[in-house]
Amino acid sequence: MTIPSLDPARPVLIAGPTASGKSALALAIARAQGGVIVNADALQVFAGWRILTARPSPRDMAQAPHALYGHVPVDGAYSVGHWLRDVAPILQGADRPIIVGGTGLYFTALTEGLAEIPATPDQIRAEADTRIADAGIAALLAELDPDTAARIDTANPRRVQRAWEVQRATGRGLAAWQDATPPPLLPLARTQPLVIDAPREQLNARIEARFDAMIAEGALEEVRANLSRWDPAAQSAQAIGAPELVAHLRGEISLDAAIAAAKTASRQYAKRQRTWFRSRLKQWPRWRPDW
Missing domain, CATH: 3.40.50.300 (P-loop containing nucleotide triphosphate hydrolases)
Incomplete structure (x- = not known):
């Protein structure tokens, strides 16, 4: 190289x-x-x-x-x-x-x-979870201050929820906290x-080939080894391919469908990354x- x-x-x-x-x-x-x-x-x-x-x-x-x-x-x-x-x-x-x-x-x-933002109280986190369950992430996004909404990755639900929790807990937008960083x-x-x-097309081809290689290397067995402690709310559950392969191991979808869904998720993630890097x-x- x-x-x-x-x-x-x-x-x-x-x-x-x-x-x-x-x-x-x-x-x-x-x-x-x-x-x-x-x-x-x-x-x-x-x-x-x-x-x-x-x-x-x-x-x-x-x-x-x-x-x-x-x-x-x-x-x-x-x-x-x-x-x-x-x-x-x-x-x-x-x-x-x-x-x-x-x-x-x-x-x-x-x-x-x-920014040195205070930790989110548990009750605020629970309130956010309830709001999302009832009305979706768009309800939280609609309540963010304009500066924060323009700055964060609004396609990432975790980023939106984090920004909403900061604003709700502190009375101050995430963008304002960030502007006062050390x-x-x-x-x-x-x-x-x-x-x-x-290049996008070449990258998409690499994404597909790499996931096939992961399966050949033992990705399904890796997921099976973690299945007993699988928690979809855990931060580590964001690993692309993990939810899809868990669904297959639980008999909910075929392996081919799980692989196809994981490849789609990977391409979508790469698109979000490229957009974020450009911004x-x-x-x-x-x-x-x-x-």
């Missing part, structure tokens, strides 16, 4: 949609220049999903230091605040960090700062950022992979 021209002394940030080759690029850079590869994917942190979230393989992890992969229990909770606390000591280490992932919020929190851990000017600019990572240089 051809790698971009980089200063081996400066941190590297690699963002990109699912299946775009981010991990392979990070590993190629680490092999050529050294450094520790740091996960910035909100689902690759969970221990239960190695195959399904496309975490680096044991062979890849043996070729370069890796950090923040699979260190959270599958039934645990993990936020961008947790990730910032985990990544902070890595930034102070001797190895140059190569931070790679598809969770754009991790990158903006790292390079722009994260200094970032790693300002963008100190890094070498890039967004993988993957929020405008200053980042684009890099076209040579697959």
Whole structure:
């Protein structure tokens, strides 16, 4: 794989949609220049999903230091605040960090700062859940302040619910909290950022081929091993393919239907990522992979 021209002394940030080759690029850079590869994917942190979230393989992890992969229990909770606390000591280490992932919020929190928003009270969370059950996520979206509604990913129900909970609990919109953020851990000017600019049709083909490879590698068996503790409300349940394969294992749909639904969900997720990157990572240089 051809790698971009980089200063081996400066941190590297690699963002990109699912299946775009981010991990392979990070590993190629680490092999050529050294450094520790740091996960910035909100689902690759969970221990239960190695195959399904496309975490680096044991062979890849043996070729370069890796950090923040699979260190959270599958039934645990993990936020961008947790990730910032985990990544902070890595930034102070001797190895140059190569931070790679598809969770754009991790990158903006790292390079722009994260608002110190109070935790959401349980009763507010329950109220939000009830509202969604009764009227859908659109009911919460309609009540957000205009600045917040214009800033968040309104296609992501969890982001909408989080913004509504903040506004309901604090009386202040999420955008206002974000505008009062402390200094970032790693300002963008100190890094070498890039967004993988993957052609849509080629990316969709890679998404389909990768999910077939996951099934061949044992993704269904991985889901079966986690079935006894499956909780659709858990954060880790957002892993694409997990709900579909759970439905198959419970006899609700065929394996072919589960695979087709998971591929569709992956393509939709990649589209949301590309849209988010265009909106929020405008200053980042684009890099076209040579697959």
